[in-house]
Amino acid sequence: MDSEAQIARxxxxxxxxxxxxxxxxxxxxxxxxxxxxxxxxxxxETYRLIPNAAEIDAEFGGxxxxxxxxx
Numbered sequence: 235m236d237s238e239a240q241i242a243r244x245x246x247x248x249x250x251x252x253x254x255x256x257x258x259x260x261x262x263x264x265x266x267x268x269x270x271x272x273x274x275x276x277x278x279e280t281y282r283l284i285p286n287a288a289e290i291d292a293e294f295g296g297x298x299x300x301x302x303x304x305x
Contacts, residue, residue: 240268278303 244264248256256264266272281287281302288303295301 237265237268241265244268 248254284290291302
């Protein structure tokens with residue numbers, strides 16, 4: 235989903251919640267949060283917080299589905 239489609243979806247959520255328009259500053263922040271180059275939610279640092287993450291990666295990670303860690 236491209237960034238404009240993501241923004242459209244967020245607008246739908248605001249409409250569903252009858253929340254109104256949050257304002258231009260909020261939209262700038264939302265766009266920043268949706269930018270994968272600026273905000274990466276599934277980082278190596280995040281995965282390392284999962285108990286037994288290395289074992290999970292060794293068992294289920296691979297070329298087809300990817301790996302949790304780059305090393």
